[in-house]
Amino acid sequence: xxxxxxxxxxxxxxxxxxxxxxxxxxxxxxxxxxxxxxxxxxxxxxxxxxxxxxxxxxxxxxxxxxxxxxxxxxxxxxxxxxxxxxxxxxxxxxxxxxxxxxxxxxxxxxxxxxxxxxxxxxxxxxxxxxxxxxxxxxxxxxxxxxxxxxxxxxxxxxxxxxxxxxxxxxxxxxxxxxxxxxxxxxxxxxxxxxxxxxxxxxxxxxxxxxxxxxxxxxxxxxxxxxxxxxxxxxxxxxxxxxxxxxxxxxxxxxxxxxxxxxxxxxxxxxxxxxxxxxxxxxxxxxxxxxxxxxxxxxxxxxxxxxxxxxxxxxxxxxxxxxxxxxxxxxxxxxxxxxxxxxxxxxxxxxxxxxxxxxxxxxxxxxxxxxxxxxxxxxxxxxxxxxxxxxxxxxxxxxxxxxx
Amino acid sequence: xxxxxxxxxxxxxxxxxxxxxxxxxxxxxxxxxxxxxxxxxxxxxxxxxxxxxxxxxxxxxxxxxxxxxxxxxxxxxxxx
Numbered sequence: 001x002x003x004x005x006x007x008x009x010x011x012x013x014x015x016x017x018x019x020x021x022x023x024x025x026x027x028x029x030x031x032x033x034x035x036x037x038x039x040x041x042x043x044x045x046x047x048x049x050x051x052x053x054x055x056x057x058x059x060x061x062x063x064x065x066x067x068x069x070x071x072x073x074x075x076x077x078x079x080x081x082x083x084x085x086x087x088x089x090x091x092x093x094x095x096x097x098x099x100x101x102x103x104x105x106x107x108x109x110x111x112x113x114x115x116x117x118x119x120x121x122x123x124x125x126x127x128x129x130x131x132x133x134x135x136x137x138x139x140x141x142x143x144x145x146x147x148x149x150x151x152x153x154x155x156x157x158x159x160x161x162x163x164x165x166x167x168x169x170x171x172x173x174x175x176x177x178x179x180x181x182x183x184x185x186x187x188x189x190x191x192x193x194x195x196x197x198x199x200x201x202x203x204x205x206x207x208x209x210x211x212x213x214x215x216x217x218x219x220x221x222x223x224x225x226x227x228x229x230x231x232x233x234x235x236x237x238x239x240x241x242x243x244x245x246x247x248x249x250x251x252x253x254x255x256x257x258x259x260x261x262x263x264x265x266x267x268x269x270x271x272x273x274x275x276x277x278x279x280x281x282x283x284x285x286x287x288x289x290x291x292x293x294x295x296x297x298x299x300x301x302x303x304x305x306x307x308x309x310x311x312x313x314x315x316x317x318x319x320x321x322x323x324x325x326x327x328x329x330x331x332x333x334x335x336x337x338x339x340x341x342x343x344x345x346x347x348x349x350x351x352x353x354x355x356x357x358x359x360x361x362x363x364x365x366x367x368x369x370x371x372x373x374x375x376x377x378x379x380x381x382x383x384x385x386x387x388x389x390x391x392x393x394x395x396x397x398x399x400x401x402x403x
Numbered sequence: 404x405x406x407x408x409x410x411x412x413x414x415x416x417x418x419x420x421x422x423x424x425x426x427x428x429x430x431x432x433x434x435x436x437x438x439x440x441x442x443x444x445x446x447x448x449x450x451x452x453x454x455x456x457x458x459x460x461x462x463x464x465x466x467x468x469x470x471x472x473x474x475x476x477x478x479x480x481x482x483x
Contacts, residue, residue, distance in 0.1 A: 232435030317435040336417030
């Protein structure tokens with residue numbers, strides 16, 4: 001047997017299946033304007049607003065100059081997956097490996113593109129309005145997440161609709177709100193206990209992805225929203241203390257030797273640096289008794305799928321973990337005053353099609369090749385893409401920070 | 404203050420408080436600390452009182468000094 005995946009009809013279907021699955025599952029397609037052309041650079045010119053006038057009729061009038069600005073985006077990103085498959089796997093697998101892997105590659109690529117698109121409003125910083133606890137109480141955002149519940153989720157939805165109305169958003173195109181399963185639970189709970197007709201329908205059918213809610217035309221449920229969470233660590237850890245991030249446990253040891261173990265530094269500041277390196281899989285201190293021992297391959301995959309990264313703050317006595325997916329953490333730090341702060345979930349709301357996604361139809365690639373010194377074949381699947389928020393669309397998008 | 408035993412009810416309660424403290428500190432832009440936030444809150448009213456009292460004391464001392472200076476100047480004028 002020369003190939004790990006059979007040549008012939010099934011293999012010919014790999015690329016179409018990959019692209020079909022990708023386009024079907026891509027959440028960002030639902031709320032973005034999608035361009036599928038092969039262009040390298042996309043230019044989006046926009047004009048200034050005319051001044052306009054009104055008053056008593058007069059023969060003279062004032063004229064202002066029309067000016068044109070332009071945004072540009074290079075279609076320069078690539079998301080995909082590459083695997084080496086030993087021919088023994090193909091031989092002993094009781095299902096069609098080619099079909100399975102093409103589907104799996106599309107899911108991974110989907111996650112990466114969605115994670116990138118949903119992080120754009122967060123990365124835009126002050127250009128995109130944050131709707132948080134401060135905004136809800138005084139109209140000025142303060143970085144504190146809204147403590148979402150099944151009794152107040154409608155208030156957040158109302159605030160989204162109101163804000164997009166205030167900024168003259170093109171709400172006639174429809175409003176979307178990309179939420180995590182946690183917010184969906186609150187929406188379901190709210191719908192099941194308010195209004196006889198709504199409650200009856202919600203109890204019977206539940207609330208599902210794509211449904212409208214409180215002025216929002218479409219709820220989009222995804223696990224690819226950006227999350228941030230801060231760990232306060234001001235007292236040095238004790239041997240055996242653990243920090244768990246997205247199901248991966250890091251254990252403090254006086255002398256680490258096993259995957260997932262990290263060294264207890266001279267003080268809390270030093271320990272936080274080692275822990276940060278361990279989460280990031282940094283080359284600094286890797287597989288060293290004075291650093292950390294790299295987690296298992298399976299655990300690293302869990303972290304990399306969520307694109308988890310940690311940043312230490314010596315002045316704040318904290319470490320911030322950012323994830324481009326639903327983040328669940330825990331800790332068993334002996335010191336009772338050190339703990340995780342409340343997680344911030346950056347749900348994204350806005351006018352439909354206010355984000356821009358370039359996804360060239362011919363931007364997919366599939367390659368299968370022999371690898372020197374290895375049995376089997378390497379299979380690579382990828383998709384060219386890029387996304388942006390055009391300057392004039394910033395106001396039509398909201399970073400709704402929930403917890 | 405002794406630490407509660409890890410895993411005890413007191414420890415979980417302390418963790419709950421620690422999370423609330425950290426949330427508050429982050430919203431105020433303060434660094435995390437092992438000291439509970441309520442122990443480090445400054446009573447601004449008292450602070451203002453103290454500041455006012457200090458200012459009044461300072462003003463009184465200055466007035467006393469000025470009076471002494473004036474008295475001395477008057478005595479000097481009389482001698483002439």
